Amino acid sequence: MGMRARIGFILSAFLIFPPAWAGADETCPRAGTLGISRTVEIDTTGGPGFGTEHYKAYDFLQDKEVVLTFDDGPQKYSTEAVLKALADECVKATFFSIGKMALGYPEIIREVAKAGHTVGTHTWSHKAIGKLKTFDDGRAEIERGISAVHRAVGGPIAPFFRFPTLVDTPEAVAYLGKRNIAMFSADIDSVDYRRQSVDHLIKSVMQKLDKRGKGIILMHDIHKRTAKALPVILAQLKAKGYKIVHMTPKAPVVTLAEYDETIEKEAKGLPQVGAERPLSSIVKTVGGTPPKNEAADSASTENEESEPEGMPASSLPAFPSAAPPATVPDASSPSPPASGSLPDSEKHSENGAPDSGSATNDPAVPAAGMSSRLATQHTADSASAPPGSTAPASPAQAASVVRTVSADEVRNQAAAEPSPGNMAPVTAHEAPKAPHKSLMERAKETWKLWFGE
Template sequence: MRLQKIAGKFVNLPVAALASLVWVTLAQAAECPRKGTLGTSRILRVDTARFPRIGLKNYPQTLPLKDHEVVLTFDDGPWPPTTPKVLATLAAQCVRATFFLIGKPTLEHPELARRIAAEGHTIGHHTWTHFSLMRMPPADAVEQIDHGISGVEMALHGVATTAPSTPFFRFPGFETTQATLDLLQSRGIVVFGTDLWAGDWNKMTPKQELRLLIDRLRVARKGIILLHDPKAQTAAMLPGFLRYLRDNGYHVVHVVPDTPGVDFDGAP
């Protein structure tokens, strides 16, 4: 048991129990029962000490992916009008992804956050309200991080702790400070950048987004891909992109923390 101070009070946090609860779900259904689907090729354990910051758009190193291997990540959810559509598309192709959730909407829609976890996806953290952490006082930036983590943990596990059961974090807009980077590294939390994106924060049609993403992937050939599940154009584009991956020999890798004592089906 670990004591955590939440809202001025100390509570007992069974960290190992929470981690086990999350990863029992992730270990299920390693093989897709439907033929002809893209599927999830393998699970990659991420060592937080070895990979404190990843994504070549932002940092010097990225995940050790092979040629034609991709990691799918989605930011800014959950969002009821579009996140279920993204989940349905991923389920249809037996693909598992990572969702970086914002704390406030997660507490507003806890059932949707729990659905994401129940369907085997990894859940990371994306602050409380998605404000830029480099444009606010340092104490407020820490509060954004902690409040966001505790909100997601409360929605998923009923415990408002600042110790994440999944130590993955992505900065809004990739806007960091050295102090916030050092803070997360000291807590053993991996900071995710990305290797490529579709730029879906810009207005475009699903067809335009698909073409842009394919063109960038043809150059990169592998990597962490950033998308946004609240974007309607991305939800509409995703089935075509997964078909492209399947038809062109790409393999989806599912990332999870390298949690001691916890096993994952399909891990290398």
């Protein structure tokens, strides 16, 4: 048998009888992964607070349960590495995104939502609310952050908010209560913004967790050291018997129209999610030899429906709208700052310490052009335990705020109302299925595996 015949036989055998590692099922849950132990639904009416470092009323975690949270993103490379580490272990987390960063990297924050993670907000530019001249400025930081992240995701986001530097003010707490937005502190601060080795970061997080036994862990997806440490942290959580809890909201946040309009000016032409067209459908070589990437795009679009990058428009639910609440004071939005990334003076952690180890790069904020959406949040009475209260809630009160969602319920919700991300995950464990590969693609992969490029 000649060499070509032998190679052909080997390729045929792999296509017909692929080994387990070549055609492994990439859906979650997968055997041996950390996974999610339970999904909880949080009723944010009245603005409840979570995280015992500041809010002790609603401690819903049991022993050995952990909630993973990430602040300040998205960021190129580091957020992508964090997403991969979470996907490898079939784990879901909550991301508190900064408005400027989300507008700078909309494609990344969309991937966060598409992967089923919960997306909350962390102000527009990470300014400490208590250090601003007036609360009108603080309200603008909060609302512009919400509108910007909502705009970048292009779909529902959670009414979950975390204060920069973890410092709130009475006015801000009262305002978020009227807006029915939950506030999140933390139980365990990784202090990953400090210059340190990856090994030291891993050891520090696990020691704090082992001492407390459970908790909401605060990390930052803008730091490379955190992205490098996360796979090991997840492996140690699994080895030590910790369980991951995924937080989801009972209802999405509703943006305010005046801040949506302000963010449209900041976006400067960035199209609405679902409105993008593939480059190959816009620019086509008609003379000469097309570049390889254009030829590949053209070939792929011949057999597929034209669908934009990011989340397809068909998967986006309608955005709720209502009249502006009378109890939420109006204020004109301040002049928008120059678009870009987080200023160097504001690249700091929840404790305000500058990060000398890994500063973020300035994202090129894309330009704007989507008609603004009129959407406002209705008000509601405050929760029985006020935000910031140090007195723990009774079991009945806690049960009215945090509810464990069964897998069947999540599946039914997903079937009834599809969403681009965190509002209705397929199951408590599932991740999007890997795309189907043709026989030719599988043959090429097998050739590359055995013989190289």
